[in-house]
Amino acid sequence: MTLYRATLGGTRYVFDDLRQTMAAATPLRSGDELAGIAAGSEAERVGAQAVLAELPLKTFLTEALVPYESDAVTRAIIDDHDAAAFAPVAHMTVGQFRDWLLSDAATAPVLARLAPGLTPEMVAAVSKLMRNRDLIAVARKVRVEVAFRNRLGLPGRIGSRLQPNHPSDDLKGIAAGILDGLCYGIGDAVIGINPATDSVANAAGLITMLDDLRQRYAIPTQSCVLTHVTNSIEIMNRGAPLDLVFQSVAGTEAANDGFGVSLPVLEEAHQAALSLGRGTVGDNCMYFETGQGSALSADAHHGVDQQTLEARAYAVCRRYRPLLVNTVVGFIGPEYLYDGKQIIRAGLEDHFCGKMLGLPMGVDVCYTNHAEADQNDMDLLMTLLADAGATFLIAVPGSDDVMLNYQSLSFHDIAYLRNSFGLRAAPEFEAWLEGMGLVDEGGHLIDGTAGAQRLLGGAVA
Known part of the structure; x- marks a missing residue:
């Protein structure tokens, strides 16, 4: 030993x-x-x-934290490792790697080439040696560009998921939330619904409604109903207009078993979605959500700390070239992230680790009402993530998800980030917003009365 x-x-x-x-x-x-x-x-x-x-960084290639023989995620990490990409840093210790990442030598192109050579354990280890400002400084250098009906991850841009959940999946209530979000310029990353009832028929109905709405207004974005991956496969088999396949994933095989998912099933879904060819400017068609503590809550953590296991979940995600990945950072509860300080730290860690592994990383900046956190903590985290170059953030009406019963960001929060940091929506989506009279030529929200009336008129028609 x-x-x-x-x-x-x-x-x-x-x-x-x-x-x-x-x-x-x-x-x-x-x-x-x-x-x-x-x-x-x-x-x-x-x-x-x-x-x-x-x-030495290379230690993580020979000493597995979760046994190779009994864990499919470990096997994927080791078997997918790109030794040639790893070579430039193979001689470094974890501490030397940290110093190098913070140096001018670690440019965006260099980090992009390095990503396939890094394992999640390597990036988790180096993150443990970093202050919050270090996590921000390195993550903002990383660029991961993806596309489906618009392009995400471009410099000077921050995307947003419009999350119009409804406690009874009422179509009119969901549509009202969507129209409200569009008036604030929200929804370029995805218009994504967490269904209250996770059945194939219900999810297919929601998907059809979203696609009808998208086509009615010719919105250059993608939609998603966050149903189980096996439901998505059946929905595609039935011919419903599915854009993105969604699945929650974790960092061990046992935890993924708890979600009812395996790597072969994810591959089947990915290939099925690719075959539909619904993207217009790209073919990234998978959407994954993760969160620190999921493996522990399933008693599937193998004695490994929750932050390292979270990074291992990103190794699952990157196998399928996703359009979107986000950590739902404070959703699982205070048993795993107790207060605002822990949530902020975890959000920055997750964003850093995901981008280092080559993922288009977003964050649901959120907390449950029994955590020692409040909206001021979320203000800090979303502002830090904007500085760190997050690909997208999630927003719900009034920051209060009335279906999932947790607190997230509001539509106004995304507008604040764009105005304060000079950030803009995806270019194709921004052009649509401008055409609808919702933003000016600089991408800033303007008096949206005319655009809102146009949207509402179309909804009534």
Whole structure:
């Protein structure tokens, strides 16, 4: 057995294995405390970080945190690894890798070429040595461009998911939420509904309604009903107009089993969606959601810390060239991310790790009402993510999801980010907004009365 040791200030810290070292090095969060794997003190946490800093990156290619023989996600990580892409940093320790990422040598093109050579454990490890500002500084250098009916991830742009959920899937209520969001310039990443009733018939009806609405107004965006992947396969078989296949995924095979999904099923769905050819400017047609704590909540964490397992979920996502990936960062609850400070840190970690692995990374900036967090915490996180170059964020009417019973961002919040940072919507979507009289030539919201009347008139017609 390999022991990992460090001596700091005369105190010696010893960790039994790499898994324990990674857990102890993780910034404090309630989920790791719940699992009994968190550092016992801040001093022990620093000791574990000192061990990580001296660890060669290539260690993660030979010492698996979750066994290769018993876990499909581990096998995918190792089998998909691009040794040639990894070569430029193969000689580095985790600490040297951190310093290099923060240097001018780590440019956007260099980081794009590096992504296939990185494993999720590598990027999780280096994130544990970073302050929040470091996570922002590196993530903003990474560019991941994807496309379906519009292009996302372009410089100077931030996308948004319009989330018009309704507690009874009432079509008129959903349509009202969509029209409200469009008037605020929301929905270029996707118009995506979490169905209250997850049946094939209900999801197909919602998909058809979304497509009818999109075609009526000639909106250059994509729609998605966030139903189970097997439902999406059946919906495609029935000929419904499905744009994006959705699935929640996690970082271990056992946790994905809990979601009722496997890598072969995801591949089947991906190929089926590609065969439809519904994209007009690109063919990225998968949408994944993740969240720290999902594996622990399923008792499928194998003693690995929740942040590392979250990064492993991104290895699942990148196999299928997704249009969208987002962490629902505060949704699972305070048992896993206790307060605003932990949610903010986790959101920045997740965004950094996803982009480092080559994903078009977004975040649902959110919290549950029993967490020690409030909307001011979400203001901080969304502002930091805009600075970090997030691909997209999620917005719901009034920031209050009345179906899922949690707090997210509002349509006004996305408008604030675009105005304050000079960010714009996807170019094709922005051109449509301008044509509808909702934004000016600079992409800024204007008096949308005429555009709103045009939308509402079309809805009534």
